[in-house]
Amino acid sequence: QVQLVESGGGLVKPGGSLRLSCTASEFTFSDYYMNWIRQAPGKGLEWVAYISSSSTYTNQADSVKGRFTISRDNAKNSLYLEMNSLRAEDTAVYYCARGLTGTTPDGFDIWGQGTMVTVSS
Amino acid sequence: QSALTQPPSVSGSPGQSVTISCTGTTTDVGIYNRVSWYQQPPGTAPKLMIYEVSNRPSGVPDRFSGSKSGNTASLTISGLQAEDEADYYCSSYTSSSTLVFGGGTKLTVL
Numbered sequence: 001q002v003q004l005v006e007s008g009g010g011l012v013k014p015g016g017s018l019r020l021s022c023t024a025s026e027f028t029f030s031d032y033y034m035n036w037i038r039q040a041p042g043k044g045l046e047w048v049a050y051i052s053s054s055s056t057y058t059n060q061a062d063s064v065k066g067r068f069t070i071s072r073d074n075a076k077n078s079l080y081l082e083m084n085s086l087r088a089e090d091t092a093v094y095y096c097a098r099g100l101t102g103t104t105p106d107g108f109d110i111w112g113q114g115t116m117v118t119v120s121s
Numbered sequence: 122q123s124a125l126t127q128p129p130s131v132s133g134s135p136g137q138s139v140t141i142s143c144t145g146t147t148t149d150v151g152i153y154n155r156v157s158w159y160q161q162p163p164g165t166a167p168k169l170m171i172y173e174v175s176n177r178p179s180g181v182p183d184r185f186s187g188s189k190s191g192n193t194a195s196l197t198i199s200g201l202q203a204e205d206e207a208d209y210y211c212s213s214y215t216s217s218s219t220l221v222f223g224g225g226t227k228l229t230v231l
Contacts, residue, residue: 035220044124044225045159045167045210059218062122100172106214107157107172114166 002026002110004096009115016086016119022079022096022112030054030074033099035108036081038092038117048094049081050105059105064090086119093117125150125211125223132229138199141226143211144192149221151192155214158187158196161225162207170209171196198228206230 008020020036036048049060049070058070069082079096093114100107126144133139143150143158150156154174159167169178171187174194184200194213198205211223 044208045161045212045222047212047220047222050220057218061219095166100169100178104155104214106155106212106220107169108159108167108212109169109172109178111166111168 004098004110004112006094006096006112006115009094009117011118011120012086013121014087014119017082017084018086018117020081020083020094020096020115020117024077024079024098027098027110029072029077031102033102033105034070034072034079035097035099035105036068036070036079037095037097037108037111038090039095039114040089040092043092046092050099051079052105053102083117086117088119091117091119122149122215122217122219122221125213125221127209127211127223127226129224130227130229132231133198133201134231135201135203137201138197139201139228140198141196141209141211141228143194143196143213143223145194145213145221146192148216149213150189150194152216153214154189156187156189156194157212158185159210159212160205160207161210167210201230203230 097108098110158171161167
């Protein structure tokens with residue numbers, strides 16, 4: 001069925017780096033905007049970044065700008081989040097999510113199960 | 122970009138209706154009809170319930186409805202059921218071409 005599967009989470013020290021991946025299946029990945037959204041333990045949802053279907057447009061939340069980079073490889077049906085200069089406050093479950101319409105990033109209709117990132121010494 | 126404002130909690134008895142508000146500004150909710158609502162039961166990924174203010178994806182019961190007036194969007198759940206107990210989040214597109222969520226509302230079915 002239509003699904004997204006994240007991977008790459010783990011424990012990293014402050015100042016370290018991590019690369020998250022999200023693999024899509026059973027839909028035409030190259031037709032859709034994709035997003036990363038995170039949720040700190042016991043907290044609410046926070047949008048992190050989006051990328052358009054052909055990688056023309058990207059945008060990030062101010063909280064990660066200059067540290068996180070979103071990218072995609074449509075040939076591999078994969079979405080990535082390169083995270084550098086990690087801080088304790090980046091500790092969260094990271095979800096990838098599809099934009100509903102294909103022409104806008106919002107209306108997250110398909111979500112992965114999430115991957116946990118813990119930043120701690 | 123500041124988070125949209127939602128009440129921390131709401132509650133209702135089975136069969137009743139509840140409404141969750143989501144207040145933004147003239148740079149997000151007020152100028153775009155791109156407000157979405159998500160349901161998140163404990164320990165699970167969020168689920169899209171409403172998009173573009175008032176549209177329901179296939180499979181979402183018509184007990185769930187959305188509306189907007191000025192800078193405030195609302196999610197109304199009628200005929201409350203025990204399975205509706207969850208956290209609910211709104212989100213909106215913004216004039217900075219970013220996206221923003223509300224802080225979330227915990228719905229308790231009494």
